[in-house]
Amino acid sequence: MTASETPDAPLSFRLAYVPGVMPGKWVRIWGERLPGVPLDLAQVAAAEAPGVLTAGDADAGLVRLPVDRDVLSAIPLYTETTVVVVPKDHLVTAADEVSLADLSDEVVFHPLDDVLGWERPPGRPAVERPATTADAIELVAAGVGVLVVPLSLARLHHRKDLTHRPVTDAPGSDVALSWPQDAHTDLVEEFIGIVRGRTVNSTRGRRQDAPEQRRGERDDARRKPAGGEKSTGQKSTAQRGTARKSAPQKKTGGQKGTGQKSGARRGRPGRRS
Structure with missing residues (x-):
């Protein structure tokens, strides 16, 4: 159970x-x-x-x-890629990717349900830590700061007025x-x-x-062809035996016929004399 x-x-x-x-x-x-x-x-x-x-x-x-x-x-x-979530008109959006150093002057939210396990969060700390990632997203949309999260969470909390960029040296x-x-x-x-x-x-x-069941099925499969091969082998042996018995008869008949023809050739000159 x-x-x-x-x-x-x-x-x-x-x-x-x-x-x-x-x-x-x-x-x-x-x-x-x-x-x-x-x-x-x-x-x-x-x-x-x-x-x-x-x-x-x-x-x-x-x-x-x-x-x-x-x-x-x-x-x-x-391992998920880590991204920074920012408003669409933020300076960060001018680059394809950023580093933690690029965020040093930013207010970076560190929500209580953060999953990245920072030894030291990047940027400048907010006055108060948001309770959840969803709360932090709302603050980012208000232009108060930015948020660094796994890519899947950025997508989960997607908003039309926000975007994200990979952070190359952030923990995954x-x-x-x-x-x-x-x-x-x-x-x-x-x-x-x-x-x-x-x-x-x-x-x-x-x-x-x-596995035992599969082995049994394989054994059954082996036994079935084996029986067929034995039956086929017996028939083939009988056929080969018949072929061996009939072969000398054909050979002897051929030799006898050849002898008759040779005798006929030898008797023709005698008739002309």
Whole structure:
């Protein structure tokens, strides 16, 4: 029984994901491969995701690193580009990309739900830290300062009056698939296979009896052609035996016929005398 299965509820898989992460592709593949197992999605704040997993409120999660590796397993998936979000008429937009040094004179918001884990945030600090990234975006739109975030969050909070540019030397945000170490279930392994791009025929993460079943099928396939080959071989042997028996007759007949013709040639001069 998995973490998400109870005697009174159908089998299901609960997946938590943090803002900015788009699990749609993997959810679609899950539905194609395991149509009888519902996948329940729950968006949680990045800071809350590890606690949701350790509490057993989700079977796995698409989270932002780091996580506590003593209690959670994690497979890094990708590292996001970091961008600075600015008004469309900001001087930063004159360049294709910027560095942290280019932002040294800017008020750079550092919201309480920041996911970049700065040792020292760039630029000049704001008078007060915004509570959320969404609040910081509103302040950027008001022309009060700028915001440095992963690209996915800039897209999530897109506004027509704002744009963004890559920050070449800013830390990136690592996204990972994570789950409790003591709850590595069959369904978790199925989802690991999906995010890693395993094919539906892959043996990893499948039922333990699946390889035995496949070996049995291969053995059956071998036995069927073997029987056919034996039968064909017996017929061929009989045919070869028949061919060997008939071959001398044809050869002898040919020699006898040749002898008759030779005798006829030898007898013709005698008749002329």
